[in-house]
Amino acid sequence: MADANTPLISMAEQFTGLPMQALIGGPLNAAAEANGMMAVAQTKFLLDTAFSFVKGTDTTADSYAPIMIQMTLTRGVLVPVNPEADPPVEPTIKQVQTSFDLPLLTILPLNSLAVDDVSIKFDMEVKSSFSEATSDKTEEKMAGASSFSAKVGYGIFSAEITGSASYDRTSSSGRDTHYEKSNSAKYSVSVHAGQLPLPDGVKTIIAAFTNAISPITMPVMGQ
Amino acid sequence: MSQYLPCPVCQSQIPIDLHLLAKGASLVCPNSACGAMVGVASNSLATLSTAVTRYQNLEALRPATKGAT
Numbered sequence: 001m002a003d004a005n006t007p008l009i010s011m012a013e014q015f016t017g018l019p020m021q022a023l024i025g026g027p028l029n030a031a032a033e034a035n036g037m038m039a040v041a042q043t044k045f046l047l048d049t050a051f052s053f054v055k056g057t058d059t060t061a062d063s064y065a066p067i068m069i070q071m072t073l074t075r076g077v078l079v080p081v082n083p084e085a086d087p088p089v090e091p092t093i094k095q096v097q098t099s100f101d102l103p104l105l106t107i108l109p110l111n112s113l114a115v116d117d118v119s120i121k122f123d124m125e126v127k128s129s130f131s132e133a134t135s136d137k138t139e140e141k142m143a144g145a146s147s148f149s150a151k152v153g154y155g156i157f158s159a160e161i162t163g164s165a166s167y168d169r170t171s172s173s174g175r176d177t178h179y180e181k182s183n184s185a186k187y188s189v190s191v192h193a194g195q196l197p198l199p200d201g202v203k204t205i206i207a208a209f210t211n212a213i214s215p216i217t218m219p220v221m222g223q
Numbered sequence: 224m225s226q227y228l229p230c231p232v233c234q235s236q237i238p239i240d241l242h243l244l245a246k247g248a249s250l251v252c253p254n255s256a257c258g259a260m261v262g263v264a265s266n267s268l269a270t271l272s273t274a275v276t277r278y279q280n281l282e283a284l285r286p287a288t289k290g291a292t
Contacts, residue, residue, distance in 0.1 A: 045281050049274045069267035073231050074249070075259040099264060100231070104274055107239060109226055 050105040068101040129182040136175040143168045233257040245272040 047053075051064035076093040147164035227236035228250075235254040244250065249262035263271055 041281055045277055049277050067270060069270055070264035071267070072249075072262050072264050073259055074262075075232050075257070098231075104270065107226065107228070107241065107244075108274065108278060109241075 046105070046108075050103070050108060066103040066105055069104050069107075070099055071102050073098045073100065127182070130180065132177070132179040134175070134177040134179075138171075138173045140171040141169070228261065230254065230257060230259055230261070232259045237261055241271070241275050241278070245275045 047064060050067055052067055054063045054065050056062040074095055074097045077096045079089075079092045079094050081091050082089045143166075145164070145166035147162070149160070149162040151160040152158065226239040226241075228239050229235070230237050230252045233252065233254050233256070235252050235257060237250050237252050239250060240248075244263050245268065247263065247265070247268055249260040252259040252261070
Protein backbone atom coordinates (compact mmCIF):
# COMPACT_ATOMS: atom_id res chain seq x y z
CA MET A 1 0.00 0.00 0.00
CA ALA A 2 1.35 3.36 -0.96
CA ASP A 3 2.29 5.67 1.77
CA ALA A 4 0.78 9.12 1.77
CA ASN A 5 4.17 10.43 2.70
CA THR A 6 5.75 9.14 -0.48
CA PRO A 7 7.97 11.99 -1.64
CA LEU A 8 7.45 13.47 -5.09
CA ILE A 9 10.25 13.86 -7.56
CA SER A 10 12.45 16.71 -6.54
CA MET A 11 12.18 19.44 -9.13
CA ALA A 12 15.50 20.88 -8.13
CA GLU A 13 17.21 17.56 -8.73
CA GLN A 14 15.64 17.24 -12.14
CA PHE A 15 16.92 20.62 -13.24
CA THR A 16 20.27 20.11 -11.60
CA GLY A 17 20.87 17.05 -13.68
CA LEU A 18 20.43 18.94 -16.90
CA PRO A 19 23.50 20.13 -18.75
CA MET A 20 22.29 23.70 -18.75
CA GLN A 21 25.69 25.02 -19.63
CA ALA A 22 25.76 22.95 -22.77
CA LEU A 23 22.12 23.55 -23.63
CA ILE A 24 22.26 27.31 -23.31
CA GLY A 25 25.92 28.09 -23.62
CA GLY A 26 26.50 25.82 -26.60
CA PRO A 27 24.39 27.69 -29.14
CA LEU A 28 25.42 31.03 -27.67
CA ASN A 29 29.09 30.14 -27.89
CA ALA A 30 28.58 28.93 -31.44
CA ALA A 31 26.97 32.22 -32.33
CA ALA A 32 29.71 34.15 -30.58
CA GLU A 33 32.39 32.15 -32.36
CA ALA A 34 30.64 32.74 -35.66
CA ASN A 35 30.47 36.41 -34.83
CA GLY A 36 34.15 36.41 -34.02
CA MET A 37 34.96 34.69 -37.29
CA MET A 38 32.82 37.27 -39.04
CA ALA A 39 34.68 40.08 -37.31
CA VAL A 40 38.03 38.62 -38.35
CA ALA A 41 36.82 38.14 -41.91
CA GLN A 42 35.42 41.64 -41.88
CA THR A 43 38.68 43.12 -40.67
CA LYS A 44 40.61 41.21 -43.31
CA PHE A 45 38.10 42.38 -45.89
CA LEU A 46 38.59 45.96 -44.75
CA LEU A 47 42.34 45.83 -44.90
CA ASP A 48 42.43 44.02 -48.22
CA THR A 49 39.71 45.98 -49.95
CA ALA A 50 39.49 49.45 -48.45
CA PHE A 51 43.16 49.96 -47.67
CA SER A 52 46.40 49.52 -49.47
CA PHE A 53 49.43 48.34 -47.60
CA VAL A 54 52.30 50.76 -47.57
CA LYS A 55 55.61 49.18 -46.78
CA GLY A 56 57.56 51.18 -44.29
CA THR A 57 61.08 52.36 -44.72
CA ASP A 58 63.93 52.57 -42.30
CA THR A 59 62.44 55.68 -40.80
CA THR A 60 58.73 54.96 -41.16
CA ALA A 61 56.60 52.08 -40.05
CA ASP A 62 54.30 49.97 -42.18
CA SER A 63 50.96 51.59 -42.69
CA TYR A 64 47.68 51.25 -44.47
CA ALA A 65 46.46 53.99 -46.75
CA PRO A 66 42.75 54.25 -47.52
CA ILE A 67 41.82 53.47 -51.10
CA MET A 68 40.00 56.36 -52.63
CA ILE A 69 37.46 56.22 -55.37
CA GLN A 70 36.69 59.16 -57.53
CA MET A 71 33.13 60.28 -57.63
CA THR A 72 31.47 62.84 -59.81
CA LEU A 73 28.86 65.33 -58.81
CA THR A 74 26.76 66.82 -61.55
CA ARG A 75 24.55 69.74 -60.79
CA GLY A 76 22.92 72.55 -62.65
CA VAL A 77 24.29 76.03 -62.31
CA LEU A 78 22.24 78.99 -63.37
CA VAL A 79 24.10 81.25 -65.76
CA PRO A 80 22.64 84.71 -65.30
CA VAL A 81 21.79 87.16 -67.99
CA ASN A 82 24.64 89.18 -69.32
CA PRO A 83 23.13 92.49 -70.43
CA GLU A 84 26.43 93.74 -71.68
CA ALA A 85 26.78 91.00 -74.23
CA ASP A 86 25.73 91.68 -77.73
CA PRO A 87 23.33 90.19 -78.36
CA PRO A 88 22.17 89.73 -74.71
CA VAL A 89 22.60 86.18 -73.39
CA GLU A 90 19.48 84.50 -72.03
CA PRO A 91 19.76 82.87 -68.61
CA THR A 92 20.57 79.22 -68.95
CA ILE A 93 21.22 76.27 -66.69
CA LYS A 94 24.63 74.78 -67.21
CA GLN A 95 25.48 71.31 -66.00
CA VAL A 96 28.69 71.46 -64.02
CA GLN A 97 30.55 68.34 -63.10
CA THR A 98 32.69 68.23 -60.00
CA SER A 99 35.00 65.40 -59.07
CA PHE A 100 35.91 64.48 -55.54
CA ASP A 101 37.65 61.59 -53.93
CA LEU A 102 35.90 59.44 -51.39
CA PRO A 103 37.40 56.73 -49.19
CA LEU A 104 36.05 53.36 -50.21
CA LEU A 105 35.63 52.62 -46.54
CA THR A 106 32.83 55.14 -46.18
CA ILE A 107 30.43 53.57 -48.64
CA LEU A 108 30.75 49.96 -47.56
CA PRO A 109 28.00 48.89 -45.16
CA LEU A 110 30.36 47.32 -42.67
CA ASN A 111 28.29 47.49 -39.54
CA SER A 112 25.55 45.34 -41.05
CA LEU A 113 27.76 42.28 -41.12
CA ALA A 114 27.34 40.64 -37.76
CA VAL A 115 25.09 38.38 -35.78
CA ASP A 116 22.31 40.75 -34.91
CA ASP A 117 20.02 38.43 -33.02
CA VAL A 118 20.55 35.26 -31.04
CA SER A 119 17.54 33.79 -29.34
CA ILE A 120 17.66 30.57 -27.40
CA LYS A 121 14.48 29.28 -25.89
CA PHE A 122 14.63 26.20 -23.80
CA ASP A 123 11.53 24.85 -22.12
CA MET A 124 11.58 21.93 -19.81
CA GLU A 125 8.61 20.61 -17.99
CA VAL A 126 8.81 18.01 -15.29
CA LYS A 127 5.66 16.60 -13.83
CA SER A 128 5.41 14.37 -10.85
CA SER A 129 2.19 13.00 -9.49
CA PHE A 130 1.20 10.62 -6.80
CA SER A 131 -2.18 9.08 -6.25
CA GLU A 132 -3.42 6.75 -3.62
CA ALA A 133 -6.83 5.19 -3.42
CA THR A 134 -7.80 2.93 -0.56
CA SER A 135 -11.08 1.18 -0.23
CA ASP A 136 -11.82 -0.90 2.78
CA LYS A 137 -15.15 -2.50 3.31
CA THR A 138 -16.14 -4.95 5.93
CA GLU A 139 -19.49 -6.60 6.03
CA GLU A 140 -20.59 -9.05 8.58
CA LYS A 141 -23.84 -10.78 8.57
CA MET A 142 -24.94 -13.17 11.21
CA ALA A 143 -28.20 -15.06 11.39
CA GLY A 144 -29.44 -17.75 13.59
CA ALA A 145 -32.68 -19.59 14.10
CA SER A 146 -33.81 -22.25 16.48
CA SER A 147 -37.02 -23.81 17.50
CA PHE A 148 -37.98 -26.09 20.17
CA SER A 149 -40.97 -28.17 21.08
CA ALA A 150 -41.79 -30.00 24.26
CA LYS A 151 -44.65 -32.13 25.08
CA VAL A 152 -45.54 -33.28 28.53
CA GLY A 153 -48.24 -35.66 29.36
CA TYR A 154 -49.46 -36.61 32.70
CA GLY A 155 -52.63 -38.74 32.86
CA ILE A 156 -55.34 -37.08 31.09
CA PHE A 157 -53.33 -33.89 30.95
CA SER A 158 -50.96 -33.09 28.37
CA ALA A 159 -49.18 -29.96 27.48
CA GLU A 160 -47.18 -29.01 24.53
CA ILE A 161 -44.91 -26.15 24.34
CA THR A 162 -43.41 -24.94 21.17
CA GLY A 163 -41.22 -21.95 20.60
CA SER A 164 -38.81 -20.55 18.24
CA ALA A 165 -36.12 -17.95 18.42
CA SER A 166 -34.11 -16.28 15.78
CA TYR A 167 -31.75 -13.39 15.48
CA ASP A 168 -30.31 -11.47 12.61
CA ARG A 169 -27.49 -9.03 12.82
CA THR A 170 -25.85 -7.09 10.02
CA SER A 171 -22.82 -4.94 10.52
CA SER A 172 -21.14 -2.97 7.76
CA SER A 173 -18.28 -0.54 7.82
CA GLY A 174 -16.58 1.18 4.92
CA ARG A 175 -13.63 3.44 4.44
CA ASP A 176 -12.72 5.14 1.20
CA THR A 177 -9.62 7.22 1.07
CA HIS A 178 -8.44 9.06 -1.97
CA TYR A 179 -5.15 10.89 -1.84
CA GLU A 180 -3.54 12.66 -4.71
CA LYS A 181 -0.78 15.19 -5.00
CA SER A 182 1.11 16.51 -7.96
CA ASN A 183 4.08 18.67 -8.60
CA SER A 184 5.16 20.39 -11.77
CA ALA A 185 7.81 22.86 -12.72
CA LYS A 186 8.62 24.69 -15.90
CA TYR A 187 11.98 26.18 -16.67
CA SER A 188 12.30 28.66 -19.46
CA VAL A 189 15.47 30.38 -20.50
CA SER A 190 15.60 33.10 -23.08
CA VAL A 191 18.90 34.62 -24.07
CA HIS A 192 19.15 37.51 -26.43
CA ALA A 193 22.36 38.93 -27.69
CA GLY A 194 22.36 41.94 -29.93
CA GLN A 195 25.03 43.56 -31.94
CA LEU A 196 26.87 46.36 -30.28
CA PRO A 197 26.90 49.61 -32.20
CA LEU A 198 30.02 50.86 -33.81
CA PRO A 199 32.50 52.44 -31.44
CA ASP A 200 32.37 56.21 -31.30
CA GLY A 201 35.92 56.41 -32.59
CA VAL A 202 35.02 54.55 -35.76
CA LYS A 203 31.93 56.70 -36.21
CA THR A 204 34.07 59.80 -35.85
CA ILE A 205 36.51 58.58 -38.47
CA ILE A 206 33.73 57.77 -40.91
CA ALA A 207 32.03 61.10 -40.19
CA ALA A 208 35.30 62.88 -40.84
CA PHE A 209 35.69 61.06 -44.13
CA THR A 210 32.10 61.88 -45.04
CA ASN A 211 32.45 65.54 -44.20
CA ALA A 212 35.64 65.72 -46.18
CA ILE A 213 33.74 65.31 -49.41
CA SER A 214 31.80 68.54 -48.96
CA PRO A 215 32.87 71.12 -51.49
CA ILE A 216 34.70 74.12 -50.26
CA THR A 217 35.01 77.53 -51.82
CA MET A 218 38.44 78.20 -53.19
CA PRO A 219 39.86 81.65 -52.61
CA VAL A 220 39.82 83.92 -55.61
CA MET A 221 43.19 84.52 -57.18
CA GLY A 222 44.68 87.87 -56.27
CA GLN A 223 42.73 88.30 -53.04
CA MET B 224 21.91 47.48 -47.54
CA SER B 225 20.38 50.95 -47.10
CA GLN B 226 23.00 53.61 -46.97
CA TYR B 227 22.86 57.29 -47.44
CA LEU B 228 25.32 59.84 -48.65
CA PRO B 229 24.86 63.49 -47.78
CA CYS B 230 24.32 65.49 -50.91
CA PRO B 231 27.32 67.80 -51.35
CA VAL B 232 24.96 70.52 -52.57
CA CYS B 233 21.91 70.53 -50.30
CA GLN B 234 22.90 67.98 -47.61
CA SER B 235 19.85 65.84 -48.34
CA GLN B 236 20.37 62.14 -47.83
CA ILE B 237 20.98 60.36 -51.12
CA PRO B 238 20.27 56.63 -50.91
CA ILE B 239 23.23 54.63 -52.12
CA ASP B 240 23.00 51.36 -53.97
CA LEU B 241 26.49 49.96 -54.34
CA HIS B 242 25.51 47.59 -57.12
CA LEU B 243 24.10 50.40 -59.20
CA LEU B 244 27.09 52.60 -58.51
CA ALA B 245 29.46 49.80 -59.51
CA LYS B 246 27.63 49.51 -62.81
CA GLY B 247 28.20 53.18 -63.52
CA ALA B 248 24.78 54.49 -62.62
CA SER B 249 24.35 57.95 -61.15
CA LEU B 250 22.22 58.55 -58.08
CA VAL B 251 19.97 61.57 -58.11
CA CYS B 252 19.43 63.69 -55.03
CA PRO B 253 15.87 63.17 -53.78
CA ASN B 254 15.53 66.91 -53.26
CA SER B 255 13.73 67.94 -56.42
CA ALA B 256 14.95 71.50 -56.04
CA CYS B 257 18.53 70.28 -56.05
CA GLY B 258 18.68 67.65 -58.75
CA ALA B 259 22.35 66.90 -58.20
CA MET B 260 23.61 63.58 -59.49
CA VAL B 261 26.32 61.57 -57.81
CA GLY B 262 28.16 58.78 -59.56
CA VAL B 263 31.44 57.00 -59.64
CA ALA B 264 34.04 58.11 -62.13
CA SER B 265 34.84 55.61 -64.81
CA ASN B 266 38.42 55.20 -63.58
CA SER B 267 37.14 54.02 -60.18
CA LEU B 268 34.47 51.61 -61.38
CA ALA B 269 36.80 48.62 -61.34
CA THR B 270 37.88 49.33 -57.76
CA LEU B 271 34.32 49.65 -56.56
CA SER B 272 33.18 46.60 -58.50
CA THR B 273 35.91 44.50 -56.88
CA ALA B 274 34.94 45.78 -53.46
CA VAL B 275 31.27 44.97 -54.05
CA THR B 276 32.13 41.44 -55.18
CA ARG B 277 34.27 40.87 -52.10
CA TYR B 278 31.53 42.29 -49.92
CA GLN B 279 29.04 39.85 -51.41
CA ASN B 280 31.41 36.98 -50.66
CA LEU B 281 31.69 38.19 -47.09
CA GLU B 282 27.95 38.55 -46.79
CA ALA B 283 27.55 34.93 -47.93
CA LEU B 284 28.87 33.89 -44.52
CA ARG B 285 25.78 35.19 -42.82
CA PRO B 286 23.48 32.14 -43.32
CA ALA B 287 26.03 29.93 -41.55
CA THR B 288 26.05 32.38 -38.70
CA LYS B 289 22.28 32.30 -38.37
CA GLY B 290 22.27 28.53 -38.47
CA ALA B 291 24.31 28.43 -35.30
CA THR B 292 21.41 29.79 -33.35
